[in-house]
Amino acid sequence: MDRRLAALLQETFGERLLAPVRQRYDESEIRIALKDATDTLRTLHDHPALRFEMLIDLCGVDTGEEMQVVYHLSSSKSGDWLRVIVSGLDRSAPRIASATFMWPGAEWMEREAYDMFGIIFEGNRDLRRIYMPDDYRSHPLRKDFYLADDASRSPAAGVRNMERVGTPADATAATVLRKSPGV
Amino acid sequence: MTQQMRPSLDDPRVAIPADSTWYEPAPSPQTERQAEFLTLREGEMFVNMGPQHPSTHGVLRVIIKVNGEKVVDLDPVLGYLHRGVEKLCENADYHQAICYTDPLEYVSSLFCEAAPVAAFEKLMDVDVPRRAQYIRVLTMELNRIASHTLFQGWMALDLGGITPILWAFIERDEIVDMLAALTGQKLLYNYYRIGGVNGDLNHEFMSRLGTWMSRAAAQIDSNLALINENEIFVRRTRGLGVLDAKTALKMGVTGPNLRASGVPFDLRRDRPYLVYPELEFDVPTRDEGDSLARYLVRMDEIKQSIRIIDQVLHEMPDGPVMAKLPRLLRPRPGRAFGAVEGPRGVYGTYAISDGTDQPFRMRIHDPSFVHLQLVGPLTKGNLIADTMAVMASLDPVMGGVDK
Structure with a gap:
């Protein structure tokens, strides 16, 4: 380099x-x-x-x-x-x-x-959804998108999404699970 | 209790013509480009190809706008294999994330592992032992040969030749069995670890590799003779789907597809990783940029890979295959991009750490995704059957495209 x-x-x-x-x-x-x-x-x-x-x-x-x-x-x-x-x-x-x-x-x-x-x-001429269906409404990689089944979360992490009862997978909630890394 | 009669399909009242009976690509265009695509001029019609079509190498749907037998425009529809790997990786720890990346590209999964491992090792400042680096190079080159031989068979199959794929599978199965003896898995190896590899080379792998190496070059040459001199194959692919170097760079093309357009860009040489700087190999290029050139570049790469394996086997040192690392990895906050040169192009992983044991963001870049964009521009004006020939020569694998 x-x-x-x-x-x-x-x-x-x-x-x-x-x-x-x-x-x-x-x-x-x-x-x-x-x-x-x-x-x-x-x-x-x-x-x-x-x-x-x-x-x-x-x-x-x-x-x-x-x-x-x-x-x-x-x-x-x-x-x-x-x-x-x-x-x-x-x-x-x-x-x-x-x-x-x-x-x-x-x-x-x-x-x-x-x-x-x-x-x-x-300016992008073809800006539409590419992976998710056309009628899908939320954006999955946003930090306020919870996984419905979060069993994959490791025990060392602070928040267990599994315990957040009643939060639908495609809800755009105001809270953010993880703080910004600041990098 | 009265049992309800199941309606007969012959009953005219059952066959109600509904809107869903008719194929309409999209009732309301969402973008400028889609509106242009959906506008039919005199003599044009839509043909739907896929999602399950043998030449799409996975599950891909392509809507083709044709005028007679000529392709006017086409629109690939992706997402049939979308598994949300990036999101899964963000919710798994660093070790778990590696096994999620394996099934991305099931033809060359070692490269899909190598990219995140490279990114994580940069995040954690891990030094990989030299023996592990050699083992990685060895296994990756074997995987590259397996992928390219399969490509050879596929390409011929998409053009209507059945025989080559049977021959290609002989070589590929031998490599797959060899790697299975080493890693314990036939296709999704999960062999690389942060800081090394899962296990040292074993006797079965080495003896199989030795037997294979003694006849590999001759065997692959005879496979090539099956196709390279076939007049139908050559005349169908020469001059088809020509991609010039300037367009290729603008479109973000990498790997053999870029080298077939005359740009000698190869990460193994231009941005060296592992022990590649110490190995001797050529970067084969072609100037034509057509489907035949893309095919021939890959065939030349097989020979270079055999050359690399030969050197690796002679120079591999003894020593440990894993660095000493704690079980729970918590890298300092930071960003890293790990990239390797795969059989299809640059496999990259961009990882952001926030100091916990899970990646904060893990972006997976797959070359097939970028290359699939080219199918439209390259097939305009050709016959429908040539769409498959162009697509086969670009060698996309839908598992990687759809993530």
């Missing part, structure tokens, strides 16, 4: 970074705000010294306090991998610009994030 990448990213994005660039093992990580998402992705893709042209993965994350969209990019120039965390999506109505203008292959991954978290990707 290139240690100079951290300095380059710091220099290119400066104020936009919400936290210093983190590097661990072979991954680098930057964290940006929602309003800068599209510009940052475009710069990462087009900047002659960066050239992050491959979208390896796109996924949503529900931290219990906010929604995040996480991009994993690979540089065709240096081979480095970068994780871009777009944080600050409103949990009650998460919206973000689609990345399909640059990577058409993101379409299904965005559909999956919409299906699982309810994140609306503005």
